[in-house]
Amino acid sequence: MPAILSAGFDIVDPMSSEAAIEVVxxxxxxxxxxxxxxxxxxxxxxxxFALLGPNGAxxxxxxxxxxxxxxxxxxxxSVLGVDPAKADAAWRARIGxxxxxxxxxxxxxxxxxxxxxxxxxPDAEDPAVVVERVGLTAKAGAAVHTLSGGQRRRLDVAxxxxxxxxxxxxxxxxxGFDPQARRxxxxxxxxxxxxGTTILLTTHYLDxxxxxxxxxGVITAGQVVEVATPAELGGRSxxxxxxxxVEPDGPxxxxxxxxxxxxxxxxxxxxxxxxxxxxVTRPTLExxxxxxxxxxx
Amino acid sequence: MTExxxxxxxxxxxxxxxxxxxxxxxxxSREAVVFTMLFPVLMIVIFGSIFTWExxxxxxxxxxxxxxxxxxxxxxxxxxxxxxxxPSERDRGELKRLxxxxxxxxxYFIGKVxxxxxxAAAETVLLLVFAVAFxxxxxxxxxTKWLTFAWVSLLGVAxxxxxxxAFSSVARTARSAPAVATPIALVLQFISGVFIKFTQLPDxxxxxxxxxxxxxxxxxxxxxxxxxxxxxxxxxxxWELDRVAxxxxxxxxxxxxxxxxxxRWTTKRDG
Numbered sequence: 001m002p003a004i005l006s007a008g009f010d011i012v013d014p015m016s017s018e019a020a021i022e023v024v025x026x027x028x029x030x031x032x033x034x035x036x037x038x039x040x041x042x043x044x045x046x047x048x049f050a051l052l053g054p055n056g057a058x059x060x061x062x063x064x065x066x067x068x069x070x071x072x073x074x075x076x077x078s079v080l081g082v083d084p085a086k087a088d089a090a091w092r093a094r095i096g097x098x099x100x101x102x103x104x105x106x107x108x109x110x111x112x113x114x115x116x117x118x119x120x121x122p123d124a125e126d127p128a129v130v131v132e133r134v135g136l137t138a139k140a141g142a143a144v145h146t147l148s149g150g151q152r153r154r155l156d157v158a159x160x161x162x163x164x165x166x167x168x169x170x171x172x173x174x175x176g177f178d179p180q181a182r183r184x185x186x187x188x189x190x191x192x193x194x195x196g197t198t199i200l201l202t203t204h205y206l207d208x209x210x211x212x213x214x215x216x217g218v219i220t221a222g223q224v225v226e227v228a229t230p231a232e233l234g235g236r237s238x239x240x241x242x243x244x245x246v247e248p249d250g251p252x253x254x255x256x257x258x259x260x261x262x263x264x265x266x267x268x269x270x271x272x273x274x275x276x277x278x279x280v281t282r283p284t285l286e287x288x289x290x291x292x293x294x295x296x297x
Numbered sequence: 298m299t300e301x302x303x304x305x306x307x308x309x310x311x312x313x314x315x316x317x318x319x320x321x322x323x324x325x326s327r328e329a330v331v332f333t334m335l336f337p338v339l340m341i342v343i344f345g346s347i348f349t350w351e352x353x354x355x356x357x358x359x360x361x362x363x364x365x366x367x368x369x370x371x372x373x374x375x376x377x378x379x380x381x382x383x384p385s386e387r388d389r390g391e392l393k394r395l396x397x398x399x400x401x402x403x404x405y406f407i408g409k410v411x412x413x414x415x416x417a418a419a420e421t422v423l424l425l426v427f428a429v430a431f432x433x434x435x436x437x438x439x440x441t442k443w444l445t446f447a448w449v450s451l452l453g454v455a456x457x458x459x460x461x462x463a464f465s466s467v468a469r470t471a472r473s474a475p476a477v478a479t480p481i482a483l484v485l486q487f488i489s490g491v492f493i494k495f496t497q498l499p500d501x502x503x504x505x506x507x508x509x510x511x512x513x514x515x516x517x518x519x520x521x522x523x524x525x526x527x528x529x530x531x532x533x534x535x536w537e538l539d540r541v542a543x544x545x546x547x548x549x550x551x552x553x554x555x556x557x558x559x560x561r562w563t564t565k566r567d568g
Contacts (some may be wrong), residue, residue: 067397068397069393069396069397077501089399089400089401090399092397092398092399093399095397097394097397098389099390099393099394099397101389101390101394103389104327104389104390104391104394105322105391106322107321107322107325107326108318108321108322108325112318112321116314117314117398118319119305119306119310119311120305120311120398120399120400120404121305121313121398121399122305122399143325159394163398163399
């Protein structure tokens with residue numbers, strides 16, 4: 001490549017121009033407590049990345065440093081190519097932050113809050129469109145303090161996406177949702193991701209991470225212990241499968257690395273007949289995750 | 298990045314919108330309206346009916362008191378209102394959320410100032426109507442007195458607003474905010490010549506009160522609404538309008554510096 005073409009680009013890592021978030025050796029202590037102890041993290045543009053970890057693992061501190069709310073003690077951080085510690089309005093216009101909310105903007109109506117926030121952004125979405133997209137159109141004229149927990153969360157999301165962010169931070173977005181509301185919310189996140197928004201999600205729900213995330217990172221004791229796709233985390237795809245079925249004298253189960261061969265044997269033993277209660281399962285993401293953070297503790 | 302700032306409405310437009318939103322919230326909050334607007338009226342009705350003795354030929358103490366309540370009202374809308382409201386917004390994470398948007402910080406403060414100005418103006422008119430209708434206060438006829446009224450009120454509101462914003466960082470939680478701000482306001486009312494005629498206070502108390510804005514706001518307002526002859530009743534034997542201006546401007550500057558250096562968008566536990 002002629003030198004002139006590479007001018008201005010970071011040529012150390014050919015992928016780095018595609019990173020939305022890049023973190024190397026991030027550290028942050030509160031007094032004697034090392035909350036973040038050397039986090040390395042990379043989130044690609046257009047990716048949905050879930051950060052998992054128990055309370056107190058350093059998840060929130062890490063995310064809030066990325067959002068520009070907290071200062072770090074050490075490490076390199078780049079979010080959309082900018083150091084969040086030097087965040088300015090132009091950078092803030094490119095990110096969206098969905099915070100946990102309680103009783104905010106009382107006495108204002110849904111539409112009023114969304115319109116107010118739209119004014120803060122240089123290229124805001126039409127407030128009515130955003131309210132529609134989060135499913136609050138019927139509540140646009142309702143006072144914020146009359147909303148249910150799930151509706152309030154949708155408003156949080158509306159405020160997070162009103163500025164058409166390139167990168168969206170979602171902090172435990174579905175805590176307190178009923179199952180139906182969670183599924184609807186997941187649909188909303190998938191739509192945003194499909195439109196090209198990079199999403200960094202923190203969650204306590206493993207099924208949520210599995211549904212939404214391209215990759216998950218597990219953080220415990222201030223460090224990222226593994227980053228993988230939900231299907232591969234903790235060697236899940238290679239983990240022994242459990243085959244369960246019912247014999248005439250009762251239920252049986254067996255662990256096997258070769259479930260296909262095992263089932264084929266069962267089929268011939270049952271003479272090609274339907275095998276009662278047959279199931280083949282791998283460990284759930286939750287089981288793998290609990291094992292991982294259990295080891296770290 | 299110039300094109301980005303250009304695409305967004307200007308500071309003034311954003312500030313006006315913020316102010317409208319702040320005012321809407323204030324007016325829809327019944328407790329705030331009652332506490333800020335009607336409490337001084339109630340005080341006037343109660344104490345105005347008690348303080349009926351004459352303090353100057355033809356002037357009852359109720360007139361002196363009503364004028365002081367107008368000053369106390371300015372302090373309530375600027376100082377108490379914000380010193381209680383802002384910690385509550387901080388506690389609930391509203392400020393943190395605003396900080397996460399590209400909103401210029403000035404917009405938030407412009408919004409608060411416009412809200413305070415509107416509420417203070419409405420309250421002052423309300424109190425003046427009461428004062429004139431029931432407590433023998435007469436409106437001045439000279440233009441200069443109205444001008445004095447305008448600048449004393451504006452400087453008074455400005456200094457109290459800035460102090461209210463600065464003081465909002467003192468309260469650690471929303472719940473402790475009223476407990477921290479209300480006693481200060483109450484004590485100042487007692488020692489600044491609202492409930493008690495200023496010159497009847499012990500000398501040391503006058504000296505302390507003279508360090509704070511309320512004494513000077515009330516003194517400036519008295520120069521507008523009380524007979525010129527009463528100037529002799531003031532500590533210095535005159536209205537000291539130059540000193541009123543000086544002290545209030547000094548408090549504006551001090552408040553501004555404190556705002557700029559101590560304002561917090563997040564709570565301690567938020568980092």
